[in-house]
Amino acid sequence: MTWELVVLLGWGAVMTAALSIVSITVGLAIGVLICAASLSRVAPLKWFGRVYVSFFRGVPLLVLLLLIYHVLPQLGLDVPGVVAALIGLTLCTSAYQAETLRGGFVNVAPGLMEAGRMVGLNARQILLRIRAPIALRLTLPALVNEAIMILKASSLVSVVGVGDLTRTAQNLASSTFLPLEMFAVAGAYYLLLNIVVGYGGSGLGRLLGLRPA
């Protein structure tokens, strides 16, 4: 085990972090839309939201990645593995985030919205100024958890050939015959990334005036 190898694994960790950040942010945006759809009173929208959440939460990420990796070329979209991986991670996390957000929205105490109505706020104001901020506060810990989940789940992109942390560790393990060391260091990198996300999350919580969970 040399410093060189640790640095090589570090580049893998950077790739893993990048994949996670992109899929979490894009996933959040899609998640908000899906959440809105599943809370909608329009039946087809609601159904679409529910089925979307159920499917992408119900299928193992590995299977989802294989599906996207093999289906896209058949649709004439010859995309590199990284893009297939990003699409898979994003679809997966958007479904989880949509469900988390839905839980937050449903659990905002109705009295708080009634109080808004009684001081004369309109529906839009109640949604944007009362319901959404409270829902976000309720769901922030779960969203941080989701970021940690996707960080770990991103290790599966190694099967579609993306050079993330796990793939790098695999390659180095077979070339150096040091699998124990390589996977242990890779694990340490994942732990480190998770600790950073955890601290970032509680920092964000403090910024939003939340007490630690």
Added chain:
Amino acid sequence: MSDFSALREAMPEIVDGLWLTLAMWLAASALGLVLGLAIALARRFGPVWVDRPLWAVVGVIRGTPFLVQIFLLYYGGPFIGLELDPTPAGLGGLALYGAAYFSEILRGGLLAIPPGHVEAGMCIGLSRLQIVRRIMLPEMTLLVLPASVNMFVVLLKETAVLSIITVPELTMAVTGFGSANFAFSQAALVLAIVYWTLTELTGGLGRLLERRLDRFKLA
């Protein structure tokens, strides 16, 4: 699918894969639950020198990907004299992984029991063991049901990862058929539908159970 006879030929292997998936899922869930309960109880009632190392182990397992753990066990194991076939390695890894998560779920349940319920037991003279057995464990079970069902679903989905270390479970069997017949996307689609059905069934069963236990819940 291009060739129907090829599928018929591969069917026994796929069915075997499905059974192995179900067997490993249930076995790992049961083992994980029992081990997780032991960890939760040891951490809740044991001394600090038991709690601390368990805290660290659980944290490491929960903080790293299952795939890396399974690689470490399967490829790294032989270097420390732990040479395992794919299936036992997968089962052991999945059970340990489940135990770490279950221990946190169950510990949370133990901590969420209102202290007054325990005090009420002390006041009518129940012993500590009786309080744990008759009050804390049943109440914990009610509290952790939704999170546990979730975890069962997670474990079911993680069984697919075991195909990467060549455990001949469902994903391995179906993708094997897919690549032999150049039907990659069809194979992946079939897998997606089978897993989706299984996870929905599990979730539905969980919700049913939760409704049945609803009357035990205090507001």
Added chain:
Amino acid sequence: MSDTLAITLRGVVKRYGSNTVLRGIDLDIRHGEVTCLIGPSGSGKSTLLRCMAFLEEHDAGLIRVAGDPLGFDAARNRLPQTEIARVRRNIGMVFQQFNLWPHMTALGNVAEGLRQVLRLPKRQAQERAMAHLTRVGLADRASYYPSQLSGGQQQRVAIARALAMDPKIVLFDEPTSSLDPELTGEVLNVMRSLADDGMTMVVVTHEIGFAAHVAQHLVFLDEGQVALEGRAGDVFAQPWHPRLRQFLETYLDRGASVLLG
């Protein structure tokens, strides 16, 4: 130790960190009497009651239940768990939050101690539990789970659970404070009938009317000390004590004017 004394407290002190909640309590609880502990919030009355059940461990002083030291002996050696349990057997406790076990029926809650502690056979335990449920007027709710009962019914089951163990003394920790006003009556009625049967009771309560009518012995706590104590009629007849007067005026809007004349 006279056997007319159910509980004696001498110099009982309880601290939480730097906050001293009880500052040397001396108190005698006599057999067959209803003692009411009243006082403003934060005066330490619930803590005092919980010390009498050893749910809180006092930091100094001596508590005796039916003559036997509770938790610590006179030399402040901690008594073994079995001895604590033995002395505690004299005491039943009724909590503000009822604390019924949600996974057992009303009957199951009452029978639990009979089965597990007294080791009665199932039939016998259930018959005795049923008798106690009947006494609190809930025989027809025996198979209900706590979540299916009103707050008043839950508290009556909790009283039956405490009584089933045949305690010499029953402690009540604000038994009606988490109930809707229209449900307090049924609980107070059960308590009144218990008092009429001569049960030794110590009651922390804000129900001044109950204290005035049912208690023989009234203890007014203020800032962790017994500020005033005596026969209930005497205490209420002389609200010259400035803190008691203030307390009564704050805690009662209608009642106080009646009592204060």
